[in-house]
Amino acid sequence: MSDPTTLTAAQAVAAIEAGELGAAELFDAYRVRAGADELNAFLWVADAPPTDAPEDAPLRGVPLGVKDLFCTEGVPSQAGSKILHGYCPPYTATVVERLARAGAPLLGKLNQDEFAMGSSNENSAYGPVLNPWDRSRVPGGSSGGSAAAVAAGMAPWALGTDTGGSIRQPAALCGIVGLKPTYGSCSRYGMIAFASSLDQAGPLTRDVTDSALLLGHMVGEDPCDATSVGHPEAIRLPQRRDLDGVRLGVPEELSGEGIEPGVLEAFHAALDRARELGASVQPCRLPHAPHALSAYYVLAPAECSSNLARFDGVRYGVRADADDLVGMYTATRHDGFGAEVKRRIMLGTYALSSGYYDAYYGRAQRVRTKIAQDFVAAFERFDFVVTPTSPGVAFQLGAKTADPLAMYLNDYCTVPMSLAGIPAISIPCGLSEGLPVGLQIAGPAFSENAILDAAFALEQTIGFDASPGRVA
């Protein structure tokens, strides 16, 4: 076979099954590509595939890129942070373990915003990732390394995590497919936690079929994660070619003000294609969605300030020298955390502190309820809610680093779904200024199969070329 890295993961599985391609040959081709990474996407690359890999496993040895924050036994897992520099965990995250057993061995660990806090990958202690469509631009974040590696053909597929948009937004900015599953579908065990009530693992892939294939081997209840419930039905490979009778709701709050004109143009063109496939497209309301970002930036920092208390220089990671215990804690955290992580720890600690708890955390949890109710009401009239994934295309490196609020606005269209715990996919739907635009399709809890079907039908008719090389 000429260049096996041009195949989608599903095509590679088929080629290996048919005896046209060897799994070792494929792994080696990707190992070489990942080793020559010029985008700073990879933080670690495997030397060789595992020798104990099950040969007849369904994913046939097609290798997997994994976001740095997934614990991988004996392999650096630093969550993009200096405070975990060199940390090699003694165990492997459940979803990584499940995928290895299903025949998708670890290819490498992928760069990310520190502890998944960011929308541009510029918050990594190991340097920013570059967007393969334009290396002067960000790949999005926080799963920026995962998105860039898949878009650039350095990994067939990759795992990311999404807390407020961290799979969907980088997928949109890199022109690939990113899926955030229903909260609880996949185990969080072994994911270095940011905001536990929001974090979910999900696939970043070249197309919708690969997304379904990977997700199908990720979902499942796990005794090690009390919030995991698995999925009520098996994830199927999408087949649907039409959208007959499908009702799409376009929330006014997330498809107008604040969205770049070029993004809106590509979004509306995609809605026209949906109509051609038989869908009805109508405006809908999510009245509390404009408050989602505010609620999110209380809840996520509050949870992060608690989760990140464990990084104190005692059990793992780096330690700063000090004469006494509290001095060691505070100096270690000063030296080890980057600016955005410190900002969120401070914000969260403030919101949870005595006298402010009700005004911030208590109110935000109530707003969260209203946002979830908005979606329940919308799904009484519509099968899916569709929005642009990101308000803009990939921006220049450094363009938003000086203004935290401007950076947070990147998550404007993705945060409401995260707060409601519902699944949402981003698929590429066109270009603006020569850069990819993402279309987000969100559905009720556990509607992944229906979402994947609708995304597949749209993908076939849009015919987006996911290879940045052909554009540059």
Added chain:
Amino acid sequence: MIDRDQVLHVARLARLQLSEDEVGRMAAELSSILDHIEKIGELDLEGVAPTSHVVDVSHALRADEPRPSLSHEQALASAPAVADGGFLVPSPQAG
């Protein structure tokens, strides 16, 4: 608005040492973020229950059965300092 003293107070709660420069920047940045967040104060949330969990979970407890876990050595392997089979830390008393 959040002032310098509040920043220092919260930093103490968070066990986070901040440089002089960071204290000043944090006061300005947190103030501007909180200004934005405070818009949720305008919403009428009377009688709305706070979200405790987004997905209905009925039986979150697993059976309490002993099973192998990390060995003592594995648990200590990543620690910056160990002594006598435990994590070694500086004295709680200032030196």
